[in-house]
Amino acid sequence: MRKVRRELAAAGAGLAGDRVVAVGSTARILVAAIGRALRGADCADLGQVGPTSRFFGAPDPVRRAVAVRSAGRAALTPAQAAEVDAARVAQWFVDQYPSGRYPGVLLGSPHGAAAHLAVALGVPWLPAGFEMVAHWSKGSVDRPRAALDHGAALAGRLLAGNPDLHVRQVHCPASRGALAGATVALAGRWRGLPGAYRRFLAERLEPGAPVVVLRDARTWPVFDAADGHSFQVGCPASGLDPVDFHPDSHALRQVLRSAGGDGAHWEPPEISTPPGIAEHGVESDFDSGVRQWATRAGRSLHQIVVPTPAALSAATADLYRRWLRAAGKTGDRLVVECGRLLDPWQVLRAGLVPYWCENATRRCVDQAEWWLAGSEPFSSVDVLPEPPGVRSPALAGLPQWLAIAGFGRRRRALDRASARGYPVTSVPTRRATEVLRGQPYDLPTPAPIGVADALAALRDGGAQHGLLVC
Template sequence: MREGLTADGAGLAGDRVVAVGSAARILVAATARALRGADCADLGHPGPLSRFTGAPEPVRRAAAARTAGRVALTAGQTAEVDAGRVARWFVDQYPRRRYPGVLFGSPHGAAAHLAVALGVPWLPAGFEMSAHWAQGAVDRPRAALDHGAALAARLLAGNPDLHLRQVHCPASRGALAGATVSFAARWRRLPTAYRRFLTDRLEPGAPLLLILDGRTWPVLDSAPGHSFQVGCPGSGLDPVDLHPDSPVLRQVLRSTGADGTRWSPPEVSEPPRPAEHGVESGFDLTVQEWATSHRHPVHRVLVPEPAVLSAATADLYRGWLRAAGKTGNRLVVECGRLIDPWQVVRAGMVPYWCENATRRSVAGVEWWLAGSEPFSSVDVLPEPPGLRSPAVAGLPQWLAVAGFGRRRRALDRTAARGYPVSSVPTRRATEVLRAQPYDLPTPPPMTVAVALEGLRDSGAEQGLLVC
């Protein structure tokens, strides 16, 4: 991030608090740059694991743990976190002008693309943090809960407007799950900085769109404001796969150097609830209250699975491009942090965003392509997860996605090199998309009415609810 984006105030700077590489951080940065007419060439740098692609697994795991420890919050720093300052850091990244609307909610790459097409900001309903766990172990979820509860108490003491969802997931975090604890911090009401932003930057009557991740997961309530879940939907696994007798779990733990015989997660008796990227009901309610009192309409988009919003947004982009006289026949399949909304618009391409490199996520784009009008070219940017897991898609599956292109079928070689244990920076997407031919001028901004109609038409059969 550039220097000078943090606002004045107490506590740690926002760019120190929000986890490096987390979805909310990347998507705000990418959207803000696109609204300034800039790409993501300055985002990210080669990760440390890029130097250890051919190294033995223990060496790679140790390097990952050391790197995570350098950027994670210490126990003392958790007491200095100011969620209000984080909110100010998010809004201060956007150009100071009036906007015809705003998107809120769960992190999703398609939401960033939608925001750019509409010419509006995207603001997250929460953010991720990681904190030190010096004596941690991947195979000790109960100990992770105990350590996380002590940290959560420090965090909540100064931030009562947050709910902290702790996530212990060896399948998505690998060895890092034993070096740090991960929190998804969700605002329980609209932050003051967001209210001020809406008041100062929205055009009269501009609509507010709220993106809601509808996925659920078994959750344990640890204490007021702190909940705990083992595993997560983004891992590509199901809750049953985290059972101590699961062969899938044993394979995951072996890949992290952990001992499956020590795995004993806390009992969860409550029914499944919104997973870590869900939106707090209080946040939703206060958005509605602000909108009503200031005479702005509110629309909600409930997303049952990430692939559904990705497919609907890709269909919407295709229609938007064709209405502007473009072919809409060139597709880019992005993944995780490999995203650049500005370069996508500049090249006149259709974007489809995969949440990550799991087999389930890649299967989503395969099914969508199988039922769509063919594309003349398909460029695929697979983000290596940096770990091995039975849920991770192999390169043949990614190659099958590229194979849907009629004339051009391209799988990025840099991302594929060392896959799945390597790492590539966000700017790799920019480098690939910069090589695409220009298709200017860019289309005029999409209207919210057109966007909502398109999402309803394309996503209704897949369970996308727009209201």
């Protein structure tokens, strides 16, 4: 029976990409937001209000139970894992972009600033991988070895029908809370350029249009579980360091208690290999596939290597400011976005400078503060802190977010809906649209930036942040 399902998936009859790619995952949100912006539309239809938004005043066990039930309804079953067709997922990403030809393309790691960069260039962004969430019915947030065993079985089903994937399993109670004990997070990374992407590059790019690969260069301790399947405990987006996931870590005990676990059971697998690229990195074979295609097609290929999310966020914000001013606009109004709370079209429509925080961790907010402190002052600063829905010692408090807004000379605004119930509630992506729609219009929008000009500006402005553009 399993063989029949794989054959159906290979023929394009597997699960739809909309069902496979995790709801709320960064790649999914970015493709949806960029596709809409390239059509001249905002993100008003993105995201439903999460279940915990109605229970932010409830005890932690109640909120955890609600979140787990909600996640279970969207997670893949073990049988469905065998029906995943990565080729169909790639086609689903491609199909979200409007028809026509483009002056370039971005590919690679997910990053909110890449969405703003893509819209400024008038080009699409295609991810080098996608996130999935699968059921773990007898799971426990404090048993990473059991998570590895369960994930290995799921990865085996996935890889049997998708040998062109590498599956990275991430067990991170700091970023996922109780969900890490009820579901398994799997990041599928292409080990080559998918056929749908090849067709898109060949048919939808203008003659001579360049190709740009964005690479998240962060590393993390990785356990190579099997060929094509690797496992990591924790992740860079948690705001913690690898040492914080050691059994003796005080931070880990805090995280596990808030997620309903017990630090006494925490026994991660031994890491015997040097740290590898983290879950949002780009597989070397994917990179090689893009390079080979560009060489055969006679296209220029460029790389943007990102050491930390803040490096690209700062460089892109500086680029937007110069771009807006060159078009006769002030470039003095800033919006600080966070996580899923972004809307590239409304940012462009209002003539705003966007700075994107990967999440609500103290580390991300610290870096935003440092960038603001070293920048020419902004007349207004609007802040959209995305509540992560979990508690963690690594999270920034509301006073720190208020300090970010305090950099505005005349307007200082922290979104109240996002702050209500922070950090344990949730808000949909469309909340960013609702807030940004209140900004005054600043039309017409500037003419798109040329790819070569944008890369030169990122190279000059990003060097001080460690950004490598080549």
